[in-house]
Amino acid sequence: MTVTIHRGTHQIGGCVTEVCSGDTRIFIDFGSLLPGEDGVQPEETMSIPGVTEGEPRCDGVFFTHTHSDHIGQLERILPNIPIYMGETAKEMYLLLNRRLDRVPTLSKTKCIAALESARTYVPAAPITVGSITVTPFLIDHSAFDAYMLLIEAEGLRVLHTGDFRLHGFRGSKTLEMLRKYVGRVDWLICEGTTLSRTGEVYKSEHALQADERAVMERNKRVFVLCSSMNIDRISAFIKAKPDARPTVCDSYQKDILMCAERRHGEKTALYRFGTLWDDKSHNLHRLMEKKGFLAFIRANDWSRELLKEFEDGVIVYSMWQGYLSGKTKNPQIAELLQNRQWLPLHTSGHAFAEDIKRLGETVNPRRGIIPIHSESPAYFKTLFPNQNIVLPSDGETVVL
Numbered sequence: 253m254t255v256t257i258h259r260g261t262h263q264i265g266g267c268v269t270e271v272c273s274g275d276t277r278i279f280i281d282f283g284s285l286l287p288g289e290d291g292v293q294p295e296e297t298m299s300i301p302g303v304t305e306g307e308p309r310c311d312g313v314f315f316t317h318t319h320s321d322h323i324g325q326l327e328r329i330l331p332n333i334p335i336y337m338g339e340t341a342k343e344m345y346l347l348l349n350r351r352l353d354r355v356p357t358l359s360k361t362k363c364i365a366a367l368e369s370a371r372t373y374v375p376a377a378p379i380t381v382g383s384i385t386v387t388p389f390l391i392d393h394s395a396f397d398a399y400m401l402l403i404e405a406e407g408l409r410v411l412h413t414g415d416f417r418l419h420g421f422r423g424s425k426t427l428e429m430l431r432k433y434v435g436r437v438d439w440l441i442c443e444g445t446t447l448s449r450t451g452e453v454y455k456s457e458h459a460l461q462a463d464e465r466a467v468m469e470r471n472k473r474v475f476v477l478c479s480s481m482n483i484d485r486i487s488a489f490i491k492a493k494p495d496a497r498p499t500v501c502d503s504y505q506k507d508i509l510m511c512a513e514r515r516h517g518e519k520t521a522l523y524r525f526g527t528l529w530d531d532k533s534h535n536l537h538r539l540m541e542k543k544g545f546l547a548f549i550r551a552n553d554w555s556r557e558l559l560k561e562f563e564d565g566v567i568v569y570s571m572w573q574g575y576l577s578g579k580t581k582n583p584q585i586a587e588l589l590q591n592r593q594w595l596p597l598h599t600s601g602h603a604f605a606e607d608i609k610r611l612g613e614t615v616n617p618r619r620g621i622i623p624i625h626s627e628s629p630a631y632f633k634t635l636f637p638n639q640n641i642v643l644p645s646d647g648e649t650v651v652l
């Protein structure tokens with residue numbers, strides 16, 4: 253078996269991993285590069301014969317989750333190559349792309365067509381493609397319906413973590429799940445996003461929720477700027493709301509939340525959201541004026557109008573600080589908050605160093621660890637001094 257990380261050995265985002273065994277060739281994720289300075293999306297130049305060009309020579313592409321740095325190049329995959337993803341992830345990503353396709357483009361049309369034909373995961377149910385078996389395991393991340401993948405072939409067992417965390421509401425079950433259903437592996441391909449972000453403070457979603465409740469107890473009018481796909485964060489705010497003030501969002505966000513509730517609300521109250529008032533609701537502004545509100549906003553015209561109308565509302569920023577300045581600045585998000593007072597309440601969607609170490613010790617790879625999705629891959633040598641840490645360059649093939 254061989255592994256080639258085409259992109260992601262020394263950077264965050266844009267991940268593309270190839271796994272081969274005999275005549276079988278699969279890929280894990282096919283992501284876009286993160287935006288550069290001032291939010292400019294770099295031109296995509298990566299080309300892989302048999303996947304993006306020429307005759308198809310790939311038996312499947314498996315997506316761990318729907319963040320664009322993992323799935324953003326979906327439309328460049330040749331049409332006859334099977335793609336796989338979580339059931340809820342597929343529906344939510346279709347909702348997003350159909351909304352973006354209101355002004356149709358060729359790339360969006362290709363993306364929607366690929367999504368509509370995508371095959372879906374059932375957690376812990378193996379999928380055999382040629383000589384490779386892939387088993388998806390549902391994990392906690394800031395994108396809903398995210399997975400780790402156990403890859404088995406030639407008597408070897410390789411765990412690809414995708415993006416994960418242990419400090420979310422569902423993260424505490426991850427190590428137990430790995431001990432019960434995965435056990436020891438031969439190789440671990442592990443994300444290390446936070447290892448270069450030394451300023452981030454470790455905080456659990458439970459601790460963050462206490463802060464959220466305190467803000468809403470002090471303020472009747474609260475805006476929250478967060479990712480529309482960070483369902484656990486949105487749920488945390490809704491559950492922390494101390495009174496019957498309305499929960500407000502735009503119709504797209506409501507569709508996303510209703511998808512999560514329809515598919516998962518019977519299993520847990522975490523994904524039951526109560527009444528949601530959206531931009532189509534009758535007398536919405538009068539209700540907000542009278543009772544206060546918890547409103548989820550994004551960088552769109554509807555949100556800007558709400559912010560103008562309720563200038564005394566408190567704005568909570570619940571996203572990564574890197575979107576506001578520097579090389580990863582998102583101009584739309586920064587513009588929305590420009591000249592406004594806002595309060596940061598956030599914790600990472602990625603595992604911190606101590607949790608990466610705990611996961612590595614749980615699966616205790618026999619042969620080694622290959623870092624991915626990190627600007628500091630060599631830090632794995634500090635975390636795992638007794639492990640074989642393999643640090644390939646992009647495009648370099650590792651024989652397992």
